[in-house]
Structure formats: C-alpha cells, structure tokens
Amino acid sequence: MADTTGSEMKSGSFMLEKSAKIFVAGHRGLVGSAIVRKLQDQGFTNLVLRTHSELDLTSQSDVESFFATQKPVYVILAAAKVGGIHANNTYPADFIGVNLQIQTNVIHSAYKHGVKKLLFLGSSCIYPKFAPQPIPESALLTGPLEPTNEWYAIAKIAGIKMCQAYRLQHQWDAISGMPTNLYGQNDNFHPENSHVLPALMRRFHEAKANNADEVVVWGSGSPLREFLHVDDLADACVFLMDQYSGFEHVNVGSGVEVTIKELAELVKEVVGFKGKLVWDCTKPDGTPRKLMDNSKLASLGWTPKISLKDGLSQTYEWYLENVVQQKQ
Ligand SMILES: NC(=O)C1=CN([C@@H]2O[C@H](COP(=O)(O)OP(=O)(O)OC[C@H]3O[C@@H](n4cnc5c(N)ncnc54)[C@H](OP(=O)(O)O)[C@@H]3O)[C@@H](O)[C@H]2O)C=CC1
Ligand SMILES: C[C@H]1O[C@H](OP(=O)(O)OP(=O)(O)OC[C@H]2O[C@@H](n3cnc4c(=O)[nH]c(N)nc43)[C@H](O)[C@@H]2O)[C@@H](O)[C@@H](O)C1=O
Known part of the structure; x- marks a missing residue:
C-alpha cells in the first residue's frame, strides 16, 4: 500500500539491483551526468x-515508444529546461511549456510501462517568495511565488503533484527531490543564461585572462543563496531511490547560505582575479533568501560532504581543463 501520509517507507532494494535497467533522463547535464557517475561508481551496470x-522528451509518441521497447525498471528524471534568473525571466513560455511536456510524458509512460520507481527532481524555487526560513517541505503552496521564476516553479509543482496523484490513485512509487542551487562539473557556463556560480566563474576567469580592472555582478549582492555540489546531490538521489518511498517531496540542500556578495568574493579568490567588483542594480535580485530546511533528509540518514570552498576549487579545476583548454 502506498504511503500517503508523509511517513517514510524504507525499501532498500534499489542498491541490491545493480543490473536493473535504469533510465537516467538528461544524462549529459549537470545533474544527470553526476548521477551517472555515482551509479557507475556504485556498480550499476545497466x-x-x-x-x-x-530522444526528444517533449514528444509524447517518442517517449511512449521508448518506454514500450526499453522497459526500464527505474527512472531518474534529470532532463528539464533549466537556467538562471535571466533565462527564467526571458523565456517563461519555454520554462513552463517544455518542463510540463517532459515531465508529463516521462511520468505517465514510466507508470504505464511498469517502471518500479521514479525520482522526479524539482527545485527550491517551488516555495513562496517569502517562505519561512529555513523552508520546510510543508511551505509548498502557502504563498505567492517569486515572479522571476514562477513559470518554471509552476511546472515543478505540477511534477510533484503528478507523482503524488499517481501514488494515490495507482499505488505507484514516484518520489520527488527538491534540490537547492547546484554547481559542479558539466555546469552551463553561458554568460547570460546560466546560474550565478558558473556565470561568475567564467566572468572572473575571462577578466583575469584579459587583465581587466573590474567585473560586473548582477543585482545588489544582498540575496542569500544555498549552494550544494552536484556530487552531493547525486549521492542524495541514489540514497532516496534506495531509502525513501514517501508521498511528500524531500528537500536536498547543504544547509549553508551565503550572500551573492560573499559568493562573488569567494569565486574571485578561487579564480585569482585581483580587480574590483561593480554591481549592476538594473538586474533583478530574485528571491531575497531561500535556505531549505534539510532536517527531513538528515533524519532519514543523509547529509552532504563537500564544502563550498572545496567544491568551488574542484569546479574551477574542471572548468580550466574541460572548458578553457578545449577552446584553445
Ligand atoms: N542546476 C541547478 O542549480 C538546479 C537544477 N535542478 C533540477 O535538476 C534537473 C537537472 O538540471 P541540470 O542538470 O542543472 O540541467 P542541465 O541543463 O545541465 O541538463 C538538463 C538536461 O536535460 C536535457 N534535455 C532538456 N530538454 C530535453 C528534451 N526535450 N529532451 C531530452 N533531453 C532534454 C538537456 O539536453 P540538451 O542540453 O541537449 O538540451 C540536458 O542534458 C532539472 O530538473 C532541474 O530543474 C534543481 C535545482 C537546482
Ligand atoms: C536554482 C534556481 O535558480 C534560479 O533562481 P536564482 O537562485 O535566483 O538563480 P541565479 O543563480 O540565476 O541567481 C542568483 C542570484 O545571483 C545574482 N547574480 C549576480 N550575478 C549573476 C550572474 O552573472 N548570473 C546570474 N544568473 N545571476 C547573477 C542574481 O541576480 C540573483 O540574485 C531560478 O530561476 C531557477 O532556475 C532555480 O530553480
């Protein structure tokens, strides 16, 4: 019987099924590639x-025939239209439309073709703009969303609700994880459409390479953000696949928040840029604060391992070897 109360049903069988067929959707992205590395490290072979x-996941017929022929046993849904504050604000139709299509197609076909368990990934932006801090899972749908990403947030909330509805009606094991802001290897380093951390890493790196005096950073610098290294997130996803089968979504964060100004100073130090920061206050700040309450996941037995400082250094090394050197 499916758990609809939010109490946790531990299954523990995922880790024992190393040859079970697992579909990781979005395996070339930041999150999907980290999940693939983690699964391979853990000995998963299929x-x-x-x-x-x-496979274009917005195509219902292609997704349907993929599931009908491949019949995966487990699904981790890490494919989505993703971007930072500017991209979310500029392409609202893509952020709501593409995400609704991908998740609806994958969740429905996975259920229909007998997938045993599915993990859907949302985001901390599902919570109200002025949610209590740290934000508990129960804050969902208790207030208005942050306007810069409400379209994406609405799609993600629909994904959570779809997993819950299929659990209620069909006793199907679909769970949802809500990651905080992520970073790490294979991130998107686009100058405008990326998230703040890769955007600043690239901007500081290019300023250093060009002997520039200053770097422009968006907004006021005062918003607070919680950052989690993607390898920690991947570890949490595998943990949830193995240990969690509850109705309620689960926050996945680091528990550590920094202001954007502090983040900018940290990235500047890691990159070794010596010039000054200039704040572009015509750019939006977005939500003032979004620290998640990670106690639910901690009580299940999972905590993160990678500090922001170590994660930043590791990511910059990866950036130098894989982005900068590839261009030369
Ligand atoms: N990055 C972050 O800070 C956070 C991410 N998340 C969530 O984690 C998940 C993964 O995000 P992330 O790894 O950062 O995103 P990325 O953009 O790095 O990766 C997304 C992946 O999805 C693929 N994809 C997109 N559209 C389609 C499509 N129509 N058909 C098939 N594949 C498609 C992309 O392929 P291609 O590039 O070829 O289009 C890409 O491989 C998302 O659900 C996101 O909401 C949650 C919180 C924070
Ligand atoms: C994960 C989460 O990510 C998005 O929300 P966000 O946290 O607001 O995302 P962000 O990383 O783009 O910005 C964080 C802060 O940083 C500031 N900032 C400074 N300078 C740059 C800069 O150069 N680029 C960007 N992108 N931001 C900058 C920026 O102004 C803002 O105050 C959602 O849309 C949605 O995608 C989502 O779920």
Whole structure:
C-alpha cells in the first residue's frame, strides 16, 4: 500500500539491483551526468541513456515508444529546461511549456510501462517568495511565488503533484527531490543564461585572462543563496531511490547560505582575479533568501560532504581543463 501520509517507507532494494535497467533522463547535464557517475561508481551496470537528439522528451509518441521497447525498471528524471534568473525571466513560455511536456510524458509512460520507481527532481524555487526560513517541505503552496521564476516553479509543482496523484490513485512509487542551487562539473557556463556560480566563474576567469580592472555582478549582492555540489546531490538521489518511498517531496540542500556578495568574493579568490567588483542594480535580485530546511533528509540518514570552498576549487579545476583548454 502506498504511503500517503508523509511517513517514510524504507525499501532498500534499489542498491541490491545493480543490473536493473535504469533510465537516467538528461544524462549529459549537470545533474544527470553526476548521477551517472555515482551509479557507475556504485556498480550499476545497466544504464539506458539517450541524448536530446536521440530522444526528444517533449514528444509524447517518442517517449511512449521508448518506454514500450526499453522497459526500464527505474527512472531518474534529470532532463528539464533549466537556467538562471535571466533565462527564467526571458523565456517563461519555454520554462513552463517544455518542463510540463517532459515531465508529463516521462511520468505517465514510466507508470504505464511498469517502471518500479521514479525520482522526479524539482527545485527550491517551488516555495513562496517569502517562505519561512529555513523552508520546510510543508511551505509548498502557502504563498505567492517569486515572479522571476514562477513559470518554471509552476511546472515543478505540477511534477510533484503528478507523482503524488499517481501514488494515490495507482499505488505507484514516484518520489520527488527538491534540490537547492547546484554547481559542479558539466555546469552551463553561458554568460547570460546560466546560474550565478558558473556565470561568475567564467566572468572572473575571462577578466583575469584579459587583465581587466573590474567585473560586473548582477543585482545588489544582498540575496542569500544555498549552494550544494552536484556530487552531493547525486549521492542524495541514489540514497532516496534506495531509502525513501514517501508521498511528500524531500528537500536536498547543504544547509549553508551565503550572500551573492560573499559568493562573488569567494569565486574571485578561487579564480585569482585581483580587480574590483561593480554591481549592476538594473538586474533583478530574485528571491531575497531561500535556505531549505534539510532536517527531513538528515533524519532519514543523509547529509552532504563537500564544502563550498572545496567544491568551488574542484569546479574551477574542471572548468580550466574541460572548458578553457578545449577552446584553445
Ligand atoms: N542546476 C541547478 O542549480 C538546479 C537544477 N535542478 C533540477 O535538476 C534537473 C537537472 O538540471 P541540470 O542538470 O542543472 O540541467 P542541465 O541543463 O545541465 O541538463 C538538463 C538536461 O536535460 C536535457 N534535455 C532538456 N530538454 C530535453 C528534451 N526535450 N529532451 C531530452 N533531453 C532534454 C538537456 O539536453 P540538451 O542540453 O541537449 O538540451 C540536458 O542534458 C532539472 O530538473 C532541474 O530543474 C534543481 C535545482 C537546482
Ligand atoms: C536554482 C534556481 O535558480 C534560479 O533562481 P536564482 O537562485 O535566483 O538563480 P541565479 O543563480 O540565476 O541567481 C542568483 C542570484 O545571483 C545574482 N547574480 C549576480 N550575478 C549573476 C550572474 O552573472 N548570473 C546570474 N544568473 N545571476 C547573477 C542574481 O541576480 C540573483 O540574485 C531560478 O530561476 C531557477 O532556475 C532555480 O530553480
């Protein structure tokens, strides 16, 4: 019988099924690639992976025939239209439309073709703009959303609700994890459309390489954000697949928040840029604060391991080897 109360049903069978077929959707992205690395490290041998051009998840008929022929046993849904504050604000139709299509197609076909368990990934932006801090899972749908990402947030909330509805009606094991702001290798370093951390890493790196005097940072610098290294997130996803089968979504964060100004200073130090910061206050700050309450996941037995300082250094090394050197 499916758990609809929010109390946790521990299954523990996922880790024992190392040859079970697992579809990791979005395996070339920041999150999907980290999940693939983690699963491979743990000895999983039967991953089914499709690039965007091999399988467009917005196509209902293609998704349906993929599940009908491949019949995966487990699904981790890490494919989505993703971007930072500017991209979310500029392409609202894509953020709501593409995400609703991808998640609806994948969740429905996975259920229909007998997938044993599915993990859907949302985001901390599902919570109200002025949610209590740290934000508990119960804050969902208790107030208005942050306008810069409400379209994406509405799609993600629909994903959580779809997993809950399928659990209620079909006793199907679909769970949802809500990651905080993530970073790490394979991030998107686009100058405008990326999230703050990769955007600043690239901007400081290019300023240092060009002997520039200053770097422009968006907004006031006062918003607070919680950052989690993507390898920690991947570890948490595998943990949830193995240990959690509850109705309620689960926050996945680091518990540590910094202001954007503090983040900018940290990235500047890691990159070794010596110039000054200039704040562009014409750019939006977004939500003032979004520290998640991670006690639910901690009580299940999972905590993060990678500090922001170590994670930043590791990510910059990866950036130098894989982005900068590839261009040369
Ligand atoms: N990055 C972050 O800070 C956070 C991310 N998340 C969530 O984690 C998940 C993964 O995000 P992240 O790894 O950062 O995103 P990325 O943009 O790095 O990766 C997303 C992946 O999805 C694929 N994809 C997108 N559209 C389609 C499509 N129509 N068909 C098939 N594949 C598609 C992309 O392929 P291609 O590039 O070829 O289009 C890409 O491989 C998302 O659900 C996101 O909401 C949650 C909180 C924070
Ligand atoms: C994970 C989460 O990410 C998004 O929300 P966000 O946390 O607001 O995302 P962000 O990383 O883009 O910005 C964080 C802060 O940083 C400031 N900032 C400074 N300078 C740059 C800069 O150069 N680029 C960006 N992007 N931001 C900058 C920026 O002004 C803001 O105050 C959601 O849309 C949604 O995608 C989501 O779920």
